[in-house]
Amino acid sequence: MRGTIAAQIFVGLLLIILFSFISQAINLKVMGWFLKTLTDIWVIAFIILFQPELRRLLVIIGRNPFIQKFIKVGIIEAYEEIGSAAAELARKRHGALIVIARAAGIRSFVETGVQLQALVSKALLVSIFNPKSPLHDGAVIIKDRMIEAARCTLPFSHVTRIGEITLGMRHRAGIGISEQTDALVIIVSEERGTISIAENGVIKYGLSAKELVDELKTRLAVPQKSWKNIWRNLKVNE
Known part of the structure; x- marks a missing residue:
């Protein structure tokens, strides 16, 4: 219809x-x-x-490998801080939901939270997700090494179970935003003290601190190619 x-x-x-x-x-x-x-x-x-359809179209375009060659992902330098913060939060059993924005804009979700515009740091992330903090509910959204907002509201995924695991609200929200955008999402469970990562609607459970950092390095790294090299690759593919 x-x-x-x-x-x-x-x-x-x-x-x-x-x-x-x-x-x-x-x-x-x-x-x-x-x-x-x-x-x-x-x-x-x-x-x-038709805003949802247009958003999905932009996400598909943003995920195209050719387009991503021209996109600089500034968050690469901050993965150590994010990884250390996630490990600390998991150790303390403090739940956390960290969204790392990439090509597709998620401004509408940023606007649901409290604007921060602060440089990413382990201390700040751990402080935000402290249960006594007024900002600990909801998600933190990071873009280009900056924490844009905290306490953001995310869409829930329709998926409620994966195998024998029943998904809580935090995990459903993490998967949901990864389904609608190209964001990378880190989820820390307060019940199990585990770290998960979600991308493109797929979640990977039970990461150690080192494994999380390795995942961030792999998934967020964008090869830095010169215009000359890109042009050479295009000529080869013709």
């Missing part, structure tokens, strides 16, 4: 644009102005109605 509505809106938009060109060609100024205004409204309505 939604696809049918989208097609109808798109066809309507094309017709309005066509009539707008025709009215300009025959110098119907009032009609041209009216159709141009209607076109602007139509485009805005299309974006509002």
Whole structure:
């Protein structure tokens, strides 16, 4: 049904644009102005109605290996701090949900929390997820070595069980945001004191501190290629 509505809106938009060109060609100024205004409204309505589909399209584009060659992931230098913080939180049995944003923007989720704009550090992350902290509920979102916000609300995954494991709210939220964006998510269980990592809707359980750091190195590392090397690779693939 939604696809049918989208097609109808798109066809309507094309017709309005066509009539707008025709009215300009025959110098119907009032009609041209009216159709141009209607076109602007139509485009805005299309974006509002199909925001989830457009977001998924941007995520797919952002995950493309060719696109990622041009994206600098500034969080690489902060993985040691994040890994150490996760290990400390797991040892203390303090639950945590850390979202590392990459290519796909997650501004709408950042806006649900408390804005921080602070440099990533082990001390700050451990402090945020202290149960006595007013910011410990929800997720921390990190972008380019900066903690953008804390206490953020994330979408839940429809998955409630994986094998014999029943997922709690924190794990479902971590998987949920990884399903909708290309973010990398670190989840610390307060019940079991374990560290997990989620990406593309897939979760990996029971990581040690060293294994987490290795995962961050592997998953967040983006080869630094010069424009000359990228052009050479493109020529080879032609």
